[in-house]
Amino acid sequence: MTDVKAKITEFLAGHFKNHDLADDEDIFASGYVNSLFVMQLVLMIEREFAITVEDEDLDFANFRSVNALVDFVSRKRAVPVAS
Amino acid sequence: MGSQDRPRKTVKCLVWDLDNTLWRGILLEDDDVRLIPEAVAAIKELDARGILHSIASRNDHDLAMAKLREFGLDEYFLYPKINWNAKSASVKEIAGDLNIGVDTLAFIDDQPFEREEVAFALPDVLCLDAAEVSSLAGRAEFTPRYVTEDSRRRRVMYRADMERNAAETEFGGPQEAFLESLRMRFGIKEATEDDLQRAEELTVRTNQLNTTGYTYSYAELDAFRVSDRHLLLTSTLEDRYGPYGTIGLALVEKGETAWVLKLLLMSCRVMSRGVGTIMINHIKRLARDAGVRLLAEFVQTGRNRMMYASYKFNRFTEIDRRDDFVMFEADLAEIPADPPYVEVTASTTENSSKSSLS
Numbered sequence: 014m015t016d017v018k019a020k021i022t023e024f025l026a027g028h029f030k031n032h033d034l035a036d037d038e039d040i041f042a043s044g045y046v047n048s049l050f051v052m053q054l055v056l057m058i059e060r061e062f063a064i065t066v067e068d069e070d071l072d073f074a075n076f077r078s079v080n081a082l083v084d085f086v087s088r089k090r091a092v093p094v095a096s
Numbered sequence: 097m098g099s100q101d102r103p104r105k106t107v108k109c110l111v112w113d114l115d116n117t118l119w120r121g122i123l124l125e126d127d128d129v130r131l132i133p134e135a136v137a138a139i140k141e142l143d144a145r146g147i148l149h150s151i152a153s154r155n156d157h158d159l160a161m162a163k164l165r166e167f168g169l170d171e172y173f174l175y176p177k178i179n180w181n182a183k184s185a186s187v188k189e190i191a192g193d194l195n196i197g198v199d200t201l202a203f204i205d206d207q208p209f210e211r212e213e214v215a216f217a218l219p220d221v222l223c224l225d226a227a228e229v230s231s232l233a234g235r236a237e238f239t240p241r242y243v244t245e246d247s248r249r250r251r252v253m254y255r256a257d258m259e260r261n262a263a264e265t266e267f268g269g270p271q272e273a274f275l276e277s278l279r280m281r282f283g284i285k286e287a288t289e290d291d292l293q294r295a296e297e298l299t300v301r302t303n304q305l306n307t308t309g310y311t312y313s314y315a316e317l318d319a320f321r322v323s324d325r326h327l328l329l330t331s332t333l334e335d336r337y338g339p340y341g342t343i344g345l346a347l348v349e350k351g352e353t354a355w356v357l358k359l360l361l362m363s364c365r366v367m368s369r370g371v372g373t374i375m376i377n378h379i380k381r382l383a384r385d386a387g388v389r390l391l392a393e394f395v396q397t398g399r400n401r402m403m404y405a406s407y408k409f410n411r412f413t414e415i416d417r418r419d420d421f422v423m424f425e426a427d428l429a430e431i432p433a434d435p436p437y438v439e440v441t442a443s444t445t446e447n448s449s450k451s452s453l454s
Contacts, residue, residue, distance in 0.1 A: 028271040041409065041432070049368040050271070051405045071408040 020061050021082050024054065036079045051076075058082070064089040107147060107222060107237045108196050108301070109174070111187050112139075113205035114153040114160055117226040123155055123163060131167055134230040139172055141233045145240055146247025148194065148254060151176035152186035152203065152214075174254050183210050184217030193261075194254065195364045197303060197399075202237065204229065241300070242293040246341040256337040257365060275369065276437040278335040282371050284378050284442040287328040287345075292317050294342045295330060298361060305372065306361040307403045308395040312347075325350050327382075331375055333366055340365060344375055355383050357392035360403070367402075370435040376410045378442055380431045390426040391415070 018036075025034060028050060034040065054076065055066050064086065075085040112135075115122045121129035139149055149172050153160060157178040164170040175193040177186035183205070191198045199220035205211050206226035215223045222237060232238050240247065260278070267274045287295055292314055299311040312320070320326040331344035343363040349356045357379060362372045383390035392412055394404060397420075404422070411432075412424035434440055 026270065030270050030272045030276075049402075050370075051409050052402045055405060068404065071405050073409060073411065076409070 017062065017086050018079065018083050020057075021079055021086075024057050025079070034079060038079070039077050040079075041073070041077060058086060062086050062090065105200055105237075106240045106300075107202040108200040109148040109150055109190065109194060109202070110142060110232075110238075111150045111152045111190055111201060111203045112173070113183075113203075113207070113210065113226065114151060114155055114178075116206040117204060117229075118169075119163075119167075123160060127163075129163065131169075132229065135226075136169070138229050138232045139169070142238055143172060143251055144248065145238070145243050146250040147238060147240070148251060149173050150190045150194075151178060152183045152190070152205075153178045154180055154183070171255070172251065174251070174258065182213060182217070184214045187214055187218060187221060195367065204232075240297070242297055244294045244297055246294050247297065249339075249341060253339065253341055253365075256340075260335075260337050271368075272437070275435070278337070278437070280333060280335045280369065280371075280438045282374050282438050282440050283332045283334075284329055284375065284440070285331075286443075287317070287321050287330045289318070289321070291330045291342060292321065295328070295345050298342070298345045298363065299359070302361045302363060303397070303399050304364050305367060305403055306359075306397070306400050307357070307407070308359050308393050309397045309400070310359050310395075312359075320347060327355075327379075329375070329379070331362075331371065333369065333371055344371065346375055346379060348379060350386075351388070354389040354391050355379075355386070357390065360392070369438075371438065372403075372406055373410055373432075374434050374438060374440055376406075376426075377431055377434055378440075380426055380428055383426070384428040384431065390428060392424040392426065394422040394424060396420040396422070 022034070025040065029040070055071070058064065059066055070085070070089070075081055112118050115129070117132075118135050119129040119131050123129050143149065151173050153176075155178050160178045161170060161176070164173070175190050177189060179186065183203070187201060187203055188198060191201055197220075198218050202222040202224060203211070203214050204224040204226055205214075211223040211225065214221055224232070246253075264274055267277070295317050296312065296314050299306075303309070317328065320328045327346075327348040327350060329346040329348070330342050333340040333343050340363070343366050345359065345361050346357065347359040349358055360372070360375065362375070380390055392407060394407060396404070407424050411427040411430065413427065414422055415425045416423040
């Protein structure tokens with residue numbers, strides 16, 4: 014899981030001025046939410062971790078912090094994707 | 097791509113070949129090429145209608161650009177691709193640079209091979225023979241319903257975008273710091289009669305950042321504007337590179353106990369600016385102050401997943417879903433702050449409760 018976390022942290026560092034985001038810090042609290050950022054985040058996760066983000070996964074709870082994202086990816090990976 | 101048998105859309109950008117299309121002759125063989133007057137006339141006429149121009153030419157880049165400057169035409173072309181690549185690749189890149197769908201592009205070239213190559217790789221692009229150049233202005237695809245203030249300024253606004261994009265590419269720091277450096281000013285107001293043509297144009301032109309894809313005629317929009325059961329809002333954006341023009345539209349149907357956001361759209365030029373959230377926040381505050389629930393309709397069009405995500409991340413919850421239709425309800429208990437890097441002015445008030453925007 015460390016590589017998942019590293020990828021996510023690296024992506025977020027490209028967007029946020031605050032490079033020292035705590036793992037449980039709310040990344041939407043700064044007001045920095047735009048359509049492109051959200052979509053880039055979703056596409057990065059789909060691409061890097063070979064999972065599909067469904068409509069019902071597009072939930073605040075899954076994306077709000079580094080920890081939440083890492084948990085979300087590991088949950089999605091635990092469920093075998095029908096191929 | 098889900099666009100069944102709808103009539104062809106208005107072309108947003110026409111991509112030009114140079115040799116024997118814009119000018120008579122082959123530049124690499126003979127420096128003394130002559131402009132084709134009908135081509136120049138078409139460029140100027142379509143430009144005045146708000147249709148953009150670009151270039152896909154296999155040529156020496158510096159030589160061709162120097163020639164265009166000499167002819168005083170270089171300013172007309174956005175993101176020109178003058179290189180040795182396949183033209184379909186260039187056309188696709190232009191769509192990406194302008195952030196518009198490939199299906200809103202047209203391509204004009206005198207060579208059948210080039211037209212076929214583009215048509216094969218990109219079947220949604222309208223491919224035209226250079227021999228047809230004098231008939232372009234008469235074609236429906238090049239005749240927008242309205243020519244608005246914004247369409248007349250479109251090329252200038254896109255040129256400002258080119259500068260912004262170049263600055264963004266050069267900017268080493270995080271995205272958030274770049275957005276701060278733009279010093280953006282976002283304005284929201286109720287639509288006036290003068291805004292209606294642009295409002296209609298936005299409903300027709302905007303595909304990706306559009307929550308429902310509902311299109312409304314001028315007459316319908318005018319009725320919403322004066323109706324006290326509706327709220328029709330437009331938004332503008334400006335930054336240190338200049339105005340983006342009127343870039344957003346929202347239509348709210350005001351019921352007794354609930355308001356329904358029927359349509360929320362933003363021009364794709366402002367996709368990365370975070371201003372959709374500002375409009376949503378504004379409407380949430382108005383609804384909260386009016387003491388009503390706020391619902392929002394969403395219709396999946398195959399291209400607007402970003403708006404679905406926007407609602408979800410702006411604390412809307414699905415309360416109903418039928419096929420492609422989704423009804424959301426907003427959480428009004430906790431309305432997040434607007435992005436700190438945008439100065440917001442809102443001149444709409446609901447009853448006497450002015451929303452507190454600083």
